[in-house]
Amino acid sequence: MDAPREDPDAVASAPPRALFDASSDAAAVVSGRGLVIAWTKAAEDLLGYPAAEIVGTSADRLPVPAHDPVRAAAVAERCRSGAGWSGHVPLRHRDGHRVEADLRVSAAFRIGTHECFLVSARDRHDRWAVGESVLDRFLTSSPVGMAVVDTRLRYIWLNDTLERFGGVPRAQRLGRRLSELLPGLQAETLEGLMRKVLETGVPVTDYEYVGWSWADPHRRRAYSTSFFPLVDPDRTITGVCYMVLDVTERWTTRQLLSLVSESGTRIGTTLDVLRTAQELADFAVPRFADFVVVDLLEPVLSNEGHGTWLSDAGPAPVKPVMRRAALRSVREGCPEAVARVGDRVDFVPPPHDAHLLIGGDPILIPVLDPHDGTWASEQPERAASMREFGLHSLVSVPMRARNTALGLTTFIRSLNPVPFQPDDVLVAQELVARAALCVDNARRYTREHTAAVTLQRSLLPQALTGGTALEVASSYRPADPTDGVGGDWFDVIPLSGARVGLVVGDVVGHGITAAATMGRLRTAVQTLADMEMPPDELLAHLDDLVLRLSAERSGDDAPGGDRPSASGFLGATCLYAVYDPVTRCCTLARAGHPPPVVVTPGGEVSFPDIPAGPPLGLGGMAFEAAELELAEDSLLGLFTNGLVTSADNDMEQGMARLGALLAPRDLDLAGLCSSVVRRLVPDPQPDDIALLLARTHTLGPDDVVSWEVPVEPAAVADVRARATRQVVAWGFGELAMTTELIVSELVTNAIRYAEPPIRLRLLRDARLTCEVADASSTAPRLRHARSMDEGGRGLFLVAQLAHRWGARYTSEGKIIWAEQEIP
Template identity: 75%
Template sequence: MDSTRRGSDPPTSDASRDLFDASTDAAAVVSADGVVIGWTRGAEELLGHRAADVVGCSAARLVAMPADPMRIAGLVERCRAGMGWNGLVTLRHRDGRRLDVDLRVSASFRIGDRECFLLSARGQRQQWAVGRSVLDGFLLRSPVGMAVLDLDLRYVWLNDTLERFGGVPREQRLGRRLSELLPGLQAETIEGLMRKVLETGVPITDYEYVGWSWADPHRQHAYSTSFFPLVAADDSITGVCYMVLDVTERWTARRLLSLVNEAGTSIGRTLDVMRTAQELADFAVPRFADFVAVDLLESVLSSAGHGTWLTDAGPAAARPVMRRAGMGSVREGCPEAVARIGDRVEFLPPPSDIEMLIKGEPMLVPVLDPSDALWAAAHPERVAHIREFGLHSLIAVPMLARNTVLGVATFIRSLNPTAFQPDDVLLARELVARAALCVDNARRYTREHTAAVTLQRSLLPQALTGGKALEVASHYLPADPIGGVGGDWFDVIPLSGARVGLVVGDVVGHGIGAAAAMGRLRTAVQTLADMELPPDELLAHLDDLVLRLSDERTGDEAAAQSAAAFLGATCLYAVYDPVTRRCAMARAGHPPPVVVTPDGQVSFPELPAGPPLGLGGIAFEAGEIELPANSLLGLYTDGLIEGSDGDLEAGMARLADLLARQGQDLDGLCRSAVQRLMPLPQRDDIALLLARTRVLDAEQVVSWDVPADPAAVSEARARAARQVAAWGFEELAMTTELIVSELVTNAIRYAEPPVRLRLLRDSLLTCEVADGSSTAPRLRHPRSTDEGGRGLFLVAQLTHRWGARYTPDGKIIWAEQELP
């Protein structure tokens, strides 16, 4: 109360006492069902109703407010809980007048068997009189501009603040209308609002608008205005009062925040450098500027560049080479531009200070002067465009992200007569900073994606062949650009004895790390397969390799992440023998293969699952199945069967149904199966390898048991020569005799029986000698004085390739010759 008394007449002692005196309050007792059962003299004085007219009647007829049952029920529950309630309500006097009173409701109590509430009320009273000094300070020295207008909307009175806002002296305002004084300040709209207040008597609050005034004609200001009617004693409206508050700073901050937030959803929606630059231009026009040009360094647009143009010789020796990446204009076709999208441009914001680009500080040119002698002489075409289209104000902002110069964005105004101000530089800087980060992300992604795709394509097999044993087809579907390059791979590896190795694998993860891991694993599998290892042993060696690679820890974080990617690798390796029609397989955490027999029966062989590569400590097991001729064997990665629902079993069923339809060629079947299972781009790579089996008939394979007697060598040599001649390769008979002689002699001399000789004819002529020993042969390079040791050396010189593989009963030494 002390603060409200300053500058006004103090209340009398009677008035002060009356503020806290409740003896004169109107009181009534109302039952829970709303019936008045008690009425005091104070209530009679307040509302004019006698007790006899009210007691026993409903209290609802005394209330001049719309019924609100939910609110009343809540108040009743509150009072029943032992708490009271007070608030302002409107009651109806006996003569029909409406009275605003302060009503208090007590906690519920009982009178006999009836639940009752005590209600007390007092009318609203003026607590103190406003002094003249307070009124003068409120009206004249208030930071809020205020004015009073008559029914014709002509100024009658205004305070000093409003005079300062508009820049028009008080003497010129009085007796005139707003539209006559400040036509550019939305005067017609504001006068329309004031007429509405005069007609309806309903105030309008916090109407915001933007305009200019004579006090600051070169800068827009934001104002918040409220209007309310002036009412005389007889309730007639005599005028309108409005109050104005300058909210330019709040409006500028809100506009900046709104534009920046909106830019976050409009700029950088794709990982494309050129598209991101164009999105910046599209967003800024016409919200912020009339013409926008975004120029990026050539190295930023190149997938092999480094995003910088500074050299060791310093900035003076290196001019930035840029290209136009995006532009926008309020004029169709961007006629202001002297360069088109993709054209080479020079960095030249007036006054052509290259230090601005180096330091990263924006440049504001409030008034663009085309008559600058140096600039006009160097670029007459630009000067002509400035004059033709009225370009008058400019902001140039370097695009920097992560301490890397990317380019420059230039904002120009022409149709908008307002020049750029320092506040606009903040907005331009924020927009460019957001766009620069998106451009840098797109640049980095494009570079990494290009490198990963190049690496992956170079590591995947370029052509597959299954020889005479298999007809093969493959289809690889890379992940979509969002998911990135993955680590799926497949391969077909020719083995000795007309056998073929099939492999499919998946390295979990995306990017260059996954592609590099895939390449290392594929190379390792080829090397291990060339050592003639069975599938389970090959996976065991591959697991050891992955463990060693994963244990490689360096200070390079990227290298550590690449090594860690191996921990998620899976693999399936199968070896098919066209002679026995047997297929041995082992898998390391990979989905099982699918087999379709010639009669259309589809199955998924139950092979031991095996752990994913890199876990170690768990042995791998191989399984073997027999495949009739023209059987279809399918190896795939999990991306093919996951589908949108992630149900692997359902995906395997869909794959089986598609592969059961073998009416089309193998390439078409492979391609259509992938396209039908994955009609849309997926976030994971997809690989499918199909192989249709063939069988070498009896005419292509012959074998003989060889007694463990040196005399049997000549007979074995003769049989081999006759068989090669029978196949029509007489020119290979002599070479074959020599190979058989050396291999059989070594088996009889150094190995254990039984010894068996076998010749195979498919795409190569293969000679195999099996024995019961597990000792490995060793190629020696004898000296000129040695009498022996030249057997395998001669075999190696005469054949396409040779080697050894182990069997459960011993080993097989083989040698291959190319057919003429």
Template identity: 70%
Template sequence: MEPARKSDTAATSVGSADLFDASTDAAAVISRDGAVVGWTRGAEALLGYSAPEMVGASAGRLLAEPEAPARVGGIADRCRAGNGWSGMIRVRHRDGRPLDVLLRVSAAFRMDGRECFLLSAREERGRWTMAQSVLDGFLARSPVGMAVLDRDLRYVWVNGTLEQLGGVPQEERLGRRLSELLPGLQGEALEKLMRKVLATGVPVTDYEYDGWSWADPHRGHAYSASFFPLVDTDDTVTGICYMVLDVTERWAARRILSMVNEAGTSIGTTLDVLRTAEELADFAVPRFADFVVVDLLEPVLGSETHEALLDDAGSAPAQPALRRAAVRSVREGCPEAVYRVGDRVGFLGPPYDARTLIKGDPLFIPVLDADQDSWATAEPRRPDRIRRFGIHSLISVPMRARNTALGLATFARTTNPAPFGSDDVLLARELVARAAVCLDNARRYTREHTAALALQRSLLPPALTGGTALDVASSYLPADSAGGVGGDWFDVIPLS
């Protein structure tokens, strides 16, 4: 019996690990003459025959192949010699359909004076057919772009997702290289990386890069690529496979976080209103926009509160009083600007009025039309500047802090062909919100500093007199140089 167990183990070791779990297998005991001696519930579940139907009946009725009896005879001779057997065999279900089962037969043993064999079986469900289906879905229908290239880095196979990402049909890719199809997608750098993978055999995963594609040529995208060599059975590298995933949203989120953090160290370095507005414009050009203007409400520049926005009836005026606080451009001299720093500026025109500042919602125009009536209504010179300098996309964000309207920051793109997107609106809001808090701090400081100086001046004597005998001079030096207040008082003391 020991040799039989060893043979069974060797036979079943080539299968999957779950072959050792026999708890759900069909089991039966067959006598030497082929009669069924024992029949379990597992056998009934597998083949459909109940125990009363099978016990005492011939097991030959279960065979589904013409050559099966001769094969069974050979298996029986092996098992009588003290060896077990395992392998595939086709049987027939009670309803007539054939089943391929993995059968295991023990070495012969005696029971009630008869020579018997213990059989256990489980259905084999066509693993390779399922694997083909999974493989087809993984390669052809994967949400990840995939391609196979030969050793010359020419396309051999491309899935549909990669076609959509790059905008180049499969028939145009096959036989050509990446650098030939998408020259603006860092093709040479990617091919250099793939040659390194071919030479070393070491895969590269999650390599991130940015670029454009024919699928969306007017907007930059970010991608994550992984490369690994294809190795033949004799360990020969036959090509390379790469997988690409669009990670633009992930890059945009990182970019927003990075720029907002950087803005924290660049905006609001002083407690000066105009300087804070200039720092916002300086930071945004050219990182984010090609042309930026910051317009502040006149009450803000005069250190007054936002209540000046309201008229005598308590409603917002149609045209708020704004003055240009900062203007920056990638072009020298800011030729796009209609107004210069210090000029009183108009708003964008109907329906954008002071309520836009109070409500705080940004104005987002991804594709700017210079022929729109509101531009000419607000400022007749503005449409000409839009056309001449190619201002094609715009975001205007109201500046508000602590429920106070402060002004309006406008970002535009001219030389950068990519229009603003929804992620850019989020970034613009974050930058303006940070700048607005710094600007409001500067405004409050200016207001408080001005009030302190006015109080101090009101306490100083209007004039000094020494009579005809003395010439009197005075000097005042505040103890707090930042606040401009404090110090000691000195007076002329008459002598006897």
């Protein structure tokens, strides 16, 4: 059966091959010595030589005219250097006719040890027959703008796309330079790149720049341009061809992404609501808008820090109650604004209402019309501002975060002639969303910090008094809001016998937890001090309390003494001192706290070397007390480490500065206390500061009397009479009878049940105090006698007559005391 024969008409009418389709090109591999070592079917079709006939023979017979050794050597040398070669070469067909071919020779490569070249050819007649329409379409209808300039950079050809890009007709471009036509389009830079290409012959690719077009002079556009030289066959550069691609969309996307990314580092740098709002306005002007206002709902700016909950919003008012939180304009002083920062505002773009803040979408008004009836009737002042300053485009975005409505941010353009577009709304939304989260964080933190400070101040003593023994003054400053309130505290506790307890402490950590713990420790210290515990024992009991609190915090049910886990550890430091104005003795103990500062009446400053002791909460270690004798009018200062430590100074330097500031005595105690804190810590600090100053006084011989009491019942009457005469001599005749009864009961009990020596002492202070000391360690117990009992009513009677009574232990025994209010 005969094979089907090709129809010549069908072949002739076959669709032309694409201009850049090389799949059917004739190809051969030629060795460095000019021998054909590979021959394709397409080469056989082009020149008629079968592979069996041509492979292994010289390729010199194929070109017309015959072999040109000079040209062949030049082509081979170029290809050996790594560059290819292409050009027009007539070839001889096997039947003798001439084939006009476009020939391409690859860079040299090796097959084994042989140097080789890949040679491909295409019939020029076929190329131009199928390529002219494609080339014409490429040059005139391509989305890429193209132009050719001569060596003097004058246009000699351009396609329709480039004409459209620039907005300058082709007739006006030809024969003129770019700088003459579009002087503001980086013309000098672009022409400089063209000159570089003319001088070096090296192409410049993908140079991006931002420009404009006469077709739309108000909108910025971005272009990517590539330049390459036009070279004659003799390698002479005759001009430059450049191609321009409009990459405005890509450039805009990149710019907007960069804008949004940068906003993350510029907005929300502090935990302050107003500062965050101002950072949003500052960032957006002039990058995105010419005028920005941020209005926040009033509850967001209040101390409570609440917003409008979206889920329970209910019916919204027609106009929301907001305050202007931030302003920024490209014009000095924001003259466009009809309300200033702090003013109450109700602005929402008409005809919208408060529902816009709760559930509305962003508003885009590409073209503002100040003559619109809605603006003129609802916002007359703003309509006048729009006319005066040319406000022409607006975007308003509700601020919402975590299901809470916070306010409204409005972006306006005036000097920038380009109106806002839908893409700009997405950017505005992203900026406002980031700022809204920061505002919400700030308001939540402000609310918590306010609560912590309120709790802290409510737990600190509202008024301090040292009686006649001490003149006291204090100063407390909470930590900077960014760090949170700490757990510093201080207290002055009146004790029996005209003595006064001074305490200062610092709880580890910040926030409400630290403030609450501080309150518990302060209450515990007051309770333990009322039990007349010496300082070292008081700290030991306080240490046990902190261990129990830590165990509760960590959920540890282990028996007491087992140390809680690190996650539940609750630490604190403390310094406790007791001053006796009779003996001028001050007994102190500290638990990991800085030592006190002592300033003598002569101005000498010292920091007594008191055993440091471990911080509270470690357990298992003892505390030691030390005694100081303070001259009258000495100054004793107790402080927390926030006062003497900072980023610039260590504790020793801070303590030296504190001592130098306390040495002068020309200020009253309260003024001195405030001055020292202000001068030591002028700026907000990351830790709380507490300073407690006490100036010592003594009780003179006229205010203290004492008698030795013989251990015999008859002595009761004598000491009772002496005490009564002394009270009358002090001018407290109305207390003579009650004093007589109290002395009689206390001395009688000491003679009956205690051990000698026994001593009676009367003190005239803020109260009249009667003390009976003995060498016994057994404390009396208050009993409620029954009606038939013969005794047991003495201490009950004392408790009824005295303002308060109690017992305290000393190294020699104990002291039973009772205080009476002085009329």
